[in-house]
Amino acid sequence: MAKSLMHEFTKGIVKENPVLCLVLGTCPTLAVSTSASNAIGMGVAATLVLVCSNAVISLLRKVIPDKVRIPAFITIIAGFVSIVQMLVKAYAPDIDKSLGIYLPLIVVNCIILGRAEMFASKNSVLPSILDGLGMGVGFTAALLLMGCIRELLGAGTLFGMPITSGFMPPIIIFILPPGGFFVFGMLIALASKLSGQQKKPEEIGCAACPLAASCSKLVGSCEKEAKE
Amino acid sequence: MAQQMVSIFLAAILTENYILNQFLGICPFLGVSKKLNTAFGMSCAVTFVMVLATAVTWPIYTYVLYPNNLAYLQTIVFILIIAALVQFVETVLKKYMPPLYNALGIYLPLITTNCAVLGVTMLVLEKGESDPTFGYLQSLVNTFGAGIGFMVAMVIFAGVRERLELCDIPKSLRGLPITLVSASLVAVSFLGFQGIVDNLVK
Numbered sequence: 001m002a003k004s005l006m007h008e009f010t011k012g013i014v015k016e017n018p019v020l021c022l023v024l025g026t027c028p029t030l031a032v033s034t035s036a037s038n039a040i041g042m043g044v045a046a047t048l049v050l051v052c053s054n055a056v057i058s059l060l061r062k063v064i065p066d067k068v069r070i071p072a073f074i075t076i077i078a079g080f081v082s083i084v085q086m087l088v089k090a091y092a093p094d095i096d097k098s099l100g101i102y103l104p105l106i107v108v109n110c111i112i113l114g115r116a117e118m119f120a121s122k123n124s125v126l127p128s129i130l131d132g133l134g135m136g137v138g139f140t141a142a143l144l145l146m147g148c149i150r151e152l153l154g155a156g157t158l159f160g161m162p163i164t165s166g167f168m169p170p171i172i173i174f175i176l177p178p179g180g181f182f183v184f185g186m187l188i189a190l191a192s193k194l195s196g197q198q199k200k201p202e203e204i205g206c207a208a209c210p211l212a213a214s215c216s217k218l219v220g221s222c223e224k225e226a227k228e
Numbered sequence: 229m230a231q232q233m234v235s236i237f238l239a240a241i242l243t244e245n246y247i248l249n250q251f252l253g254i255c256p257f258l259g260v261s262k263k264l265n266t267a268f269g270m271s272c273a274v275t276f277v278m279v280l281a282t283a284v285t286w287p288i289y290t291y292v293l294y295p296n297n298l299a300y301l302q303t304i305v306f307i308l309i310i311a312a313l314v315q316f317v318e319t320v321l322k323k324y325m326p327p328l329y330n331a332l333g334i335y336l337p338l339i340t341t342n343c344a345v346l347g348v349t350m351l352v353l354e355k356g357e358s359d360p361t362f363g364y365l366q367s368l369v370n371t372f373g374a375g376i377g378f379m380v381a382m383v384i385f386a387g388v389r390e391r392l393e394l395c396d397i398p399k400s401l402r403g404l405p406i407t408l409v410s411a412s413l414v415a416v417s418f419l420g421f422q423g424i425v426d427n428l429v430k
Contacts, residue, residue, distance in 0.1 A: 023404060026258065027343050031251035071311055074341070078304035086300060101350055104303040108343045110255065177249050178415040185401075185408030193400040 008127045012134030018111045019142035020191040025111040028102050029143060030180040036159050039147030040140065041095035045084050045103060047136025050112050052080045054132035057120040064121075073116045074107070081107045111139060142187075149183050150174045232361070233369050235425055240373025242421040246344050247381040248414060253344030257382060258407060260335075267386035268379070273335035275375025278348050280317065281310050282371040285349040286364055290356075306349055311340045348374050385414055 018024045025046075032042040053076050057064075064072045085103055088096045096103065106112065115135055120128040151157055154174030156164040164170070173179050246252045253274070260270045285306050293299055318336045321329035339345060352367035388410050397406050 026254040027251050030254060070340075071308075074307055074311060075304065078307050082300060082303050085303065101347055101354070104350060105252075105343045105347060107303055107307050108341045108346055110341065113341060173416075176415075176419065177251065178412040178419065180251065181408045181412035181415055185405040185412065188408065189400045189405035192405075 005127060005130055008130040009134040012131065012136075012138040013141065014138070016135075017138040017142055017191070018114075018135050019139055020188055021195070022114075023188065024114055025109045025139065026184070028105065028109060029146065030177075030184060031102050032099060033143055033146035033150055033180060033183075034175045035098075035151045035155070035157075036144060036147040038095075038098050039143035041088075041092065042099055042102065043136070043140025043143045045088060045099075046106050046109060046111070046139055047133065048084055049077065049080045049106055050115060050136045050139075051129055051132040053077045053112060054115055054120040054128040055125055056080075057116045058123060058125045058128035061121045069121065070113075070117075073113060073121075077112055077116070078107045111135060146180075146183055146187065149187075150179055154179055232366070235428075236366055236370050237373040237376075238428065239425045240370050241377035241380060242418070243423075243425055244374070245377045245381055245418055246347070246374050247378060248411075248418045250347070252347040253342055253378060256338065256342060257385065257411070258404070260338075261382055261386045261389055264383065264386045264390065267382040269331060270335045270338075271375070271379035271382045273332040274339060274342065274344060274378055275372065276332070277310075277314060277317065277336070277339050278345050278371050278375045278378075279368060281306075281313055281345055281349050282352060282367055284313060285309055286352065286367050289353055290364075302350070302353075306346060310345055310349070314340045344374070344378060381414070381418075385411065388414060 012018060016022060019026075019029050028042055028046070032038045053073075056076050057073060060072075060076075081104060084106070085096075088099075088103060115132060119131045123131070148158060151159075152163060153171050154176075155172075156162060156168065156170040171179075174183065244250065247254065247257045256270055256274070261267045288305070288309065289299075289302060293301060293305065314336055318329075318333065321333060321336075348371050352362075352370050355370070356362045356367065389407065392406060392410060401409070
């Protein structure tokens with residue numbers, strides 16, 4: 001029992017890392033990883049929402065009718081996002097300023113809706129909380145890794161402290177949007193190389209995405225059209 | 229007035245491009261940009277829903293939420309409005325405009341949780357707070373520009389990806405990584421537009 005609970009927690013950190021393996025939540029990953037402290041702020045905020053929404057959705061899983069589950073999940077998640085937003089505004093106004101629009105956008109982060117749909121709506125409370133915590137820690141770790149790389153190369157600092165000022169001028173493009181795409185692409189390549197998977201991440205995390213059904217219908221219909 | 233509109237519109241497409249500069253709507257950008265016609269259809273649907281969403285959320289925030297000190301409900305109200313709106317548009321199109329439904333219908337369910345749509349409704353309100361001349365009309369023009377900018381980025385990128393299919397790529401970079409690296413190169417080209425709008429419209 002304890003072992004399987006431990007598994008729920010650890011799987012999100014390495015094996016099913018939501019960012020680098022499942023490739024979910026790409027928008028915030030690219031947008032807020034310009035510095036290490038931003039990355040931590042975003043990661044903690046998202047983890048908080050993920051744990052709370054997983055717990056509540058798991059408690060309500062027998063009450064919510066199947067047909068309206070997605071709107072119900074979104075409402076629950078939006079409620080927690082509003083709470084986190086107010087907390088951050090009150091206690092960490094600097095983080096609020098630097099995260100800006102991406103803080104309320106946690107609501108449409110597909111990691112959270114994805115875990116609600118894939119895990120919390122099918123499992124009891126304790127595993128759901130651990131799953132949310134593990135995924136949140138995995139998300140934070142990936143964000144932090146990207147934030148450190150981009151801040152170190154792009155600004156020559158780490159958590160605001162100068163590191164490379166003596167011997168290397170900062171490569172500013174790494175903190176600009178193109179650097180985000182580039183570092184993210186390279187990290188995914190590295191992750192798939194290290195894990196030695198046969199299966200390459202050919203597509204973005206479609207299997208883990210809550211909208212996979214309608215999306216694959218879309219891609220399927222296009223392929224059919226192309227054949228005709 | 230007209231000059232302001234043109235500069236808002238061009239800035240939304242070129243310098244504030246939602247995908248390439250602000251990282252909003254990356255999921256459809258990577259997921260649906262494999263073929264030119266799906267990229268185009270998806271962008272049409274996104275533009276349509278974006279303009280409609282701003283048209284509804286702007287007056288609700290300005291005349292209902294803000295005067296009643298309910299601004300903190302913005303996130304939850306907006307996402308529910310967008311979700312309801314998408315469902316409503318889908319039903320109306322299905323019943324009264326079947327040709328349009330056939331063209332856009334399959335994209336619509338994907339748009340509810342698209343961060344570009346929620347993002348644009350919030351960003352135009354933020355702009356209105358710092359600049360009092362930025363009213364309803366300006367917000368709608370900005371939203372339409374953002375949708376067109378989304379389309380430009382999607383269509384350009386779909387072209388790039390169709391070429392990529394023919395290339396010999398190192399094994400670990402195949403698939404998503406090389407797609408992201410080429411997105412980075414497309415984003416570099418959009419960096420070249422910085423400052424162009426101010427100089428053009430002056």
